[in-house]
Amino acid sequence: MGPGPSDVPPRILEALARPTIGHLDPLFVGMMDEMKALLQYAFQTKNELTLPVSAPGSAGMETAFVNLISPGDTVIVAINGVFGGRMKENVERVGATPVIVQDAWGQPVDPQKIEDALKANPGVKAVAFVQAETSTGANSDAETIARLAHAHGALVIVDAVTSLGGSPLKVDEWEIDAVYSGSQKCLSCTPGLSPVSFSERAVEVIKNRKTKVQSWFLDLSLVMSYWGGGTKRAYHHTAPINALYGLHEALVILQEEGLENSWKRHNDLHLALRAGFEALGLSYVVPEGSRLPQLNAVTIPAGVDDAQVRSTLLNRYNLEIGAGLGDLAGKIWRFGLMGHSATAKNVIFALSALEATLTELNAPIERGVAVAAAQKVLIEKGY
Numbered sequence: 001m002g003p004g005p006s007d008v009p010p011r012i013l014e015a016l017a018r019p020t021i022g023h024l025d026p027l028f029v030g031m032m033d034e035m036k037a038l039l040q041y042a043f044q045t046k047n048e049l050t051l052p053v054s055a056p057g058s059a060g061m062e063t064a065f066v067n068l069i070s071p072g073d074t075v076i077v078a079i080n081g082v083f084g085g086r087m088k089e090n091v092e093r094v095g096a097t098p099v100i101v102q103d104a105w106g107q108p109v110d111p112q113k114i115e116d117a118l119k120a121n122p123g124v125k126a127v128a129f130v131q132a133e134t135s136t137g138a139n140s141d142a143e144t145i146a147r148l149a150h151a152h153g154a155l156v157i158v159d160a161v162t163s164l165g166g167s168p169l170k171v172d173e174w175e176i177d178a179v180y181s182g183s184q185k186c187l188s189c190t191p192g193l194s195p196v197s198f199s200e201r202a203v204e205v206i207k208n209r210k211t212k213v214q215s216w217f218l219d220l221s222l223v224m225s226y227w228g229g230g231t232k233r234a235y236h237h238t239a240p241i242n243a244l245y246g247l248h249e250a251l252v253i254l255q256e257e258g259l260e261n262s263w264k265r266h267n268d269l270h271l272a273l274r275a276g277f278e279a280l281g282l283s284y285v286v287p288e289g290s291r292l293p294q295l296n297a298v299t300i301p302a303g304v305d306d307a308q309v310r311s312t313l314l315n316r317y318n319l320e321i322g323a324g325l326g327d328l329a330g331k332i333w334r335f336g337l338m339g340h341s342a343t344a345k346n347v348i349f350a351l352s353a354l355e356a357t358l359t360e361l362n363a364p365i366e367r368g369v370a371v372a373a374a375q376k377v378l379i380e381k382g383y
């Protein structure tokens with residue numbers, strides 16, 4: 001129950017073990033076509049340029065920046081946690097200039113600040129932000145930010161690594177131009193693949209580039225010779241065949257459950273876990289209304305040793321949770337409820353293991369109430 005990777009279900013592990021066939025084998029190519037349709041469903045898009053990059057979420061991030069941004073461009077980057085900081089790095093490394101819009105860690109991106117930055121910097125190429133900040137659990141309003149960016153003629157680049165499959169993400173309805181995700185968070189696949197999708201508007205920008213994309217491997221105009229579809233597929237790099245079997249299975253599982261049902265399950269279980277945390281006396285880092293269901297960050301009670309609690313949970317209860325990052329290191333714990341890990345059983349288990357551990361350490365918590373509080377919500381929600 002950390003911030004990813006989440007538990008990988010047996011169906012996906014079995015898919016990974018299927019025989020390795022060639023990356024141009026007709027059977028494999030058929031699976032690639034299915035994969036594209038499944039990804040379009042997961043992203044809620046009709047974008048033709050939708051594919052899994054053969055590398056982790058960070059490579060999806062890099063794919064968006066190296067293809068859309070050229071040297072000399074200006075890009076507004078919202079930073080409200082670890083991953084916004086990485087977007088800034090990407091902008092600088094393509095030779096563009098970042099304009100930083102800062103929000104406190106734990107807060108969502110403030111659309112008003114984005115609008116102010118757009119007004120102050122006419123001609124900005126893109127607005128980039130993290131929808132689901134995994135370092136804090138903050139959920140930013142992607143729809144509003146995208147609308148503001150387009151009103152000023154800027155492209156919209158969204159990090160949806162932790163949102164895809166776990167909480168609402170509507171690429172076409174919200175008019176997102178470039179979005180990237182990861183296989184190991186709410187899709188519960190093994191790490192190492194990054195689903196991405198690009199709008200027609202983004203494709204036009206890529207086609208009209210005056211300079212070559214700095215990365216040969218991530219240059220979408222080359223990658224599309226393989227992923228572009230039709231009969232003319234050609235070798236670009238050897239696709240990670242077995243990893244793609246796994247992602248295909250993960251997306252089939254998502255489709256079987258239904259995207260909205262998956263969003264609802266993550267939210268219901270978040271409400272149950274939250275009831276338990278609040279009964280213990282723990283408070284959330286992120287204000288109500290901006291919390292991600294799949295990433296629950298709570299403040300460590302005064303006088304409690306962070307590392308001791310996490311190692312007890314891991315070694316005695318076999319439960320992994322996440323530590324705080326950056327400014328929040330040593331101050332918070334991050335409980336993931338992602339994909340296959342988002343179950344009623346895990347909610348009850350995490351609360352009882354945490355309560356037992358904190359009790360043993362004489363922490364200032366309310367005892368004997370957390371599981372009951374969570375169970376009440378679970379029963380209300382029909383679990």
Ligand SMILES: *Cc1c(COP(=O)(O)O)cnc(C)c1O
Pocket residue numbers: 004056057058059061083130132133134135159160161162182191192
């Ligand atoms: C995990 C994560 C990434 C990076 O993904 P990797 O697969 O670790 O490269 C990027 N952005 C966010 C918001 C993430 O949670």
